[in-house]
Amino acid sequence: MxxxxxxxxxxxxxxxxxxxxxxxxxxxxxxxxxxxxxxxxxxxxxxxxxxxxxxxxxxxxxxxxxxxxxxxxxxxxxxxxxxxxxxxxxxxxxxxxxxxxxxxxxxxxxxxxxxxxxxxxxxxxxxxxxxxxxxxxxxxxxxxxxxxxxxxxxxxxxxxxxxxxxxxxxxxxTLPQREIRAGLAEVIKEGLIWDADFVAWCEEHADALLALSPEETAYALYNGCHVKAQVVSQDEREQSLRAILNLGHTIGHALEAVAQYQQLLHGEAISIGMVGSAKLAVRLGYDPEIYTTTKRILQKFGLPVRIPHDYSTEQILQAMMHDKKFRDGKMVFVVPVAIGKTEIRDDIEASWIKEIIDELKQEA
Amino acid sequence: MxxxxxxxxxxxxxxxxxxxxxxxxxxxxxxxxxxxxxxxxxxxxxxxxxxxxxxxxxxxxxxxxxxxxxxxxxxxxxxxxxxxxxxxxxxxxxxxxxxxxxxxxxxxxxxxxxxxxxxxxxxxxxxxxxxxxxxxxxxxxxxxxxxxxxxxxxxxxxxxxxxxxxxxxxxxxTLPQREIRAGLAEVIKEGLIWDADFVAWCEEHADALLALSPEETAYALYNGCHVKAQVVSQDEREQSLRAILNLGHTIGHALEAVAQYQQLLHGEAISIGMVGSAKLAVRLGYDPEIYTTTKRILQKFGLPVRIPHDYSTEQILQAMMHDKKFRDGKMVFVVPVAIGKTEIRDDIEASWIKEIIDELKQEA
The missing domain is CATH 3.40.50.1970 (Rossmann fold)
Structure with a gap:
């Protein structure tokens, strides 16, 4: 234990x-x-x-x-x-x-x-x-x-x-395979925000994790909890650092809302959201590998990386306006500035997000 | 100010x-x-x-x-x-x-x-x-x-x-007279639990307080807040001491519930509850003056001290069972052990409370 x-x-x-x-x-x-x-x-x-x-x-x-x-x-x-x-x-x-x-x-x-x-x-x-x-x-x-x-x-x-x-x-x-995948999306997220080695380990052990091999599963859960516990210990009431845990969540929550919390599992929604955040990172001038790696690992776990065509961009943006990662009208986003490293940016233009959402509908 | x-x-x-x-x-x-x-x-x-x-x-x-x-x-x-x-x-x-x-x-x-x-x-x-x-x-x-x-x-x-x-x-x-009286019940309560001098002052200035004379009103509010602030500062999360603020509230809340929060104002309900607590104190062997003084001052402010006859004793007791001042099935009561001094007792028999409720219906 x-x-x-x-x-x-x-x-x-x-x-x-x-x-x-x-x-x-x-x-x-x-x-x-x-x-x-x-x-x-x-x-x-x-x-x-x-x-x-x-x-x-x-x-x-x-x-x-x-x-x-x-x-x-x-x-x-x-x-x-x-x-x-x-x-x-x-x-x-x-x-x-x-x-x-x-x-x-x-x-x-x-x-x-x-x-x-x-x-x-x-x-x-x-x-x-x-x-x-x-x-x-x-x-x-x-x-x-x-x-x-x-x-x-x-x-x-x-x-x-x-x-x-x-x-x-x-x-x-007793979990269905789809929920196993979706759950692992949050585990991968912990790596993406904090621990590049763990991201590499997850990619390497994808098959064992998807099969719920006990040793790998316990290690992944422990590590996921460990990253989160470190972040939370430093910022219990989400004043600043803790917000990095929301990587992929601003877009993810909006997708869940538009899908009325029915078509997408939470992990699936944030999987798409993390790809969106990675695209934002590249647009902000960070290494394009952030995007390719993020997308590759999520796909290896069978997670979605594309917004379904029939989701309305306007509705997704509207849903974001009710989310809580905004301050004085400015959009706040968690941006992966490298694999295993994130920053909170509060200068994100709504028009960029609109473009990224449109791009995410075209994602291969 | x-x-x-x-x-x-x-x-x-x-x-x-x-x-x-x-x-x-x-x-x-x-x-x-x-x-x-x-x-x-x-x-x-x-x-x-x-x-x-x-x-x-x-x-x-x-x-x-x-x-x-x-x-x-x-x-x-x-x-x-x-x-x-x-x-x-x-x-x-x-x-x-x-x-x-x-x-x-x-x-x-x-x-x-x-x-x-x-x-x-x-x-x-x-x-x-x-x-x-x-x-x-x-x-x-x-x-x-x-x-x-x-x-x-x-x-x-x-x-x-x-x-x-x-x-x-x-x-x-702009307050109706009835609400002024009921509000002053909580002010008097702060005195009863913590400050005998303030109780005497309230009794002496009852007319000025009921007329909302500015100086006396500000003094009474300040003092009421002051008592409460002292208690709360010592016990923010109501682990122990803070419970003394609930003097009269166990019976009072039950009366409000039975009256479906309509016939009795909160201050009126706790006025009756404080008389009940004083009766409990006497039954536990404390000075009978606790009861006579408590009742006299509340009556001077025109506050009720009697449970209306048509309230069912059984319903009042039932309502108490849902209140939160119980622990492991034992009844916890705030007991005035002197004017200006209270104790929390956790050994109160339900049968005593039943008798006190019946007596409160006969109160003159």
Whole structure:
């Protein structure tokens, strides 16, 4: 088992990664001061519940914990204020108090929804994440939790750090191939912003990663979390540095919004967004290899690099105007200035982005 | 003008209290680093808007600030997730970004709603409070913001400190007498938990306070804020000490819930709750004078001390079970152990509370 400590002063917490470690949950809860008298509420989705809920309940019950369950429909459409309210209702019905704990069993949607519920219920109770997707490695580090508004993604939320993240790689084996690819897009992103060697390693081990080979998967998750933890430790509340984690996200979020969070997985959208950012880098005068390498590795993982023809450029630009990476009307973009190195630019002309979006529709 | 600094490290902020100081708003905003390029959203209710919105807008516009407005219906029924979502919608439509500021112009409901919106919009933007009620002196100190759930009051919220509280006593003159009384209930509470001399002063100056005599009103607000600020500074996240601020609130919140937040004003509900807490103190063996003094002063201010006969004891107890001052099934109560001194007891039997509620229905 690998253990990574996210260093945030009195909000520090461990991420545990390993095959089959779900069975050790009670031991890890106890280590974090969560006792059997503390009520638990497991929040999960109906897909994940079918695979992993009963085993988790069994493990907790055996150890003397009492856990209620709230299940939401799988998918981004559950990241709403309405679903959030229902989680709160379940928390009240289960008699949770301020010493209780919410456990997020699922991917990024469940983590965000359950995390925002934990951040807001009684103005903040503890929560524990049990990610069941590769993509969730990203949302499980950093404490950013949120739900969507119909106008904009992740616009209603909080910074709320988990007590513990328990990443059992055995749970990933139920993922469809498309979600594995999409999840790896965020892992590759961690490399692209921070660690050129890791990018090269990912490219070399693409087949093993796509096959979920345990050793490579654990290494990739550990490394992805490690990059993110380093960035977050230096900038918990996203004042500056942390924004580099949004590489590819400005375009990516807009694409998700235009697709109404249905046609594109998050990882697929940011894959296209990262190609767009790389094109922007080249336009700004940086090495053209940033673009060729970014695109080559994403394609090697079977990820999309082109905006579907039927997406309206105007709608994509409109969606960006509601995103939160703007300041006083200027466009702020995370730009890869080399493989493994990024900068935040706040002088990006809207017309350039419009051209890049049009180009991304022609991408081969 | 009186200035009180709420000392919370890098989240410290000033409370400014005085007659006619609304006109100096631009000066105070600038002092807090809020510039004319930062977009503002004023959140208010339809009653307050009729009196005070146009003057505030005029003051801001004259100084070069740009402020959008979101108006909610007056009253506790606006403290919902639905209204919260509408505030967020207005923030998005007005193009607010993470450098923008939400201004709460109104009483506790508007402060709580706007404050939770500010806490959650883009995971937290700045907010400024312009209280227009006496009661709001209480909610303007401490950063507790929240909306209600249909099962429980203030159950969905955050700790989010304002940048600035601007308390213009001239704005209070539009308040109905009943709201003045109810607001003073929280002022008296600050005395009851912390400052016996202030309790005596309030009793002595009851007529001047009920007539909103400027000097006495400013002194009472300053003192009320001062007590609360001292308590909050020592315990920002309500781990222990801060709970004493909830004197009278466990019963009070339950009464409000049973009355569906309509028949009783918050101050009226906690007035009855404080009499209940005093009765509990006597039952626990403390000086009977706690009860007689508490009741006498509240009656002098024309505040209710009796639970209406038609309120169901069972429903009141049920409502308490959803409140948040419980731990592991035990009832936690704030008990006045003397006038000006309180303790938190976690060993209170539910049967005692039932009896006290029945007695409160018989109160003369």
């Amino acid at each position: 690998k253990r990574l400590n996210v260093d945030l002063g009195d909000r520090s917490y461990p991420i545990l990664i390993g095959e089959g470690i779900l069975s050790r949950m009670p031991e890890f809860l106890a280590e974090r001061g969560i006792k059997t008298v503390n009520k638990l509420l497991i929040v999960t989705d109906d897909t994940v519940a079918g695979y992993h809920l009963a085993p988790l309940q069994e493990i907790l019950t055996q150890a003397g914990y009492s856990a209620a369950v709230h299940t939401v429909p799988a998918g981004e459409q559950s990241k709403t204020l309405e679903q959030f309210e229902e989680v709160i209702t379940s928390a009240l019905k289960a008699g949770l108090d301020r010493h209780s704990v919410i456990i997020a069993l699922g991917g990024g949607v469940v983590g965000d929804l359950a995390g925002f519920a934990a951040a807001s219920f009684m103005r903040g109770i503890r929560f524990v994440q049990v990610p069941t997707t590769i993509l969730a490695h990203d949302s499980s580090v950093g404490g950013k939790v949120a739900v969507n508004h119909r106008f904009a993604k992740n616009i209603i939320g909080a910074f709320h750090q988990p007590e513990l993240v328990l990443f059992d790689t055995a749970l990933l084996k | 009186k200035r009180l600094n709420v000392d919370l490290g890098d989240r410290s902020y000033p409370i400014l209290i005085g007659e006619g100081i609304l006109s100096r708003m631009p000066e105070f905003l600038a002092e807090r680093g809020i510039k004319t390029v930062n977009k503002l959203l004023i959140v208010t209710d339809d009653t307050v808007a009729g009196y005070h919105l146009a003057p505030l807008q005029e003051i801001l516009t004259q100084a070069g600030y740009s402020a959008a407005v979101h108006t909610v219906p007056a009253g506790e029924q606006s403290k919902t997730l639905e209204q919260f979502e509408e505030v967020i919608t207005s923030a998005l439509k007005a193009g607010l970004d993470r450098h923008s500021v939400i201004i709460a112009l109104g009483g506790g409901v508007v402060g709580d709603l706007a404050g939770f919106a500010a806490a959650s919009f883009m995971r937290g933007i700045r907010f400024v409070q312009v209280p227009t009620t006496i009661l709001a002196h209480d909610s303007s100190v401490g950063g507790k913001v929240a909306v209600n759930h249909r099962f429980a009051k203030n159950i969905i919220g955050a700790f989010h400190q304002p940048e600035l509280v601007l308390f213009d006593t001239a704005l209070l003159k």
